[in-house]
Amino acid sequence: MSENKNYFKVNKATWNAKVKVHAASKMYNLDAFKKGKSSLMPYEQEALGDVNGKSLLHLQCHFGQDTLSWSRLGAKCTGVDLSDEGIKLAKQLNKELNLDAEFVCCNVLDTSQFVKETFDIVFTSYGVIGWLPNLKPWGKMIAERLNKGGTFFMAEFHPIVWMFDYLEDKPVLKYEYMQDDVIYEEYEGTYANENSKMISKEYGWNHGLGYVISALTEAGLHIDYLKEYDESPYNVLPDLIKNESGMYVTKDKLYPLIFTLKATKV
Secondary structure, eight states, X not given: OHHHHHHHHHHHHHHHHHHHHHHXXXXXXHHHHHTTOOOOOHHHHHHHOOOTTOEXXXXXXXXXXXXXXXXXXXXXXXXXXXXXXXXXHHHHHHHHTTOOOEEEESOGGGHHHHOOXXXXXXXXXXXXXXXXXXXXXXXXXXXXXXXXXXXXEEEEEOTTGGGEEOSSSSOEEXXXXXXXXXXXXXXXXXXXXXXXXOEEEEEEEEOOHHHHHHXXXXXXXXXXXXXXXXXXXXXXXXXXXXXXXXXXXXXXXXXXXXXXXXXXXX
């Protein structure tokens, strides 16, 4: 749809601007990463285990930290992202760190047009599906890029989280759990640096868990598990509290913050 092309164009410009801000942020801690610190979270590493020698496709990879972290663990990685600037920095980091990952700039829904190989693992995490208006072509693409018996894994913010508007002093329940209409937000700063002067202009969509699962199963994947957690590895929402394990929780823990899903191509 032509309006979606315009939405993607605006989102791409915002993500291009975010790359410079994020690369300099404490959250992404690029200096520590270059010195060997992994950007992967416990949920991801636990789910995929030993990836040495396996091929891995990372969807919506931003500027490639997770892709390169998997590469450091021995996986043969390809990262895909919408942002030219993100892919440019990812390639620079790959060269600087003497790794062998490959990076491709394209809309994630068009991945199969640009990446022809199939993979043992397809991976995606945190703040990814909300940029997609329709998950059915996303699920189809994942199935196309997986080897038979291959693993798809995602870690993502829970759809309940996206029902709130966080631009006010206190989060306001504003959006539908399953909302077909596009959501537009414009604000100063970014989740990795709220004090940045950059203006984020973003079009997004809310997708319920049922829709996520159906998009994958209809494409031929078997769901191994769906897990929900009332904690987040990232401090990206207002007024989260850091717990003893280093994760972030809401004060009252009334709803889950993230979910993980693992599936197999049958």
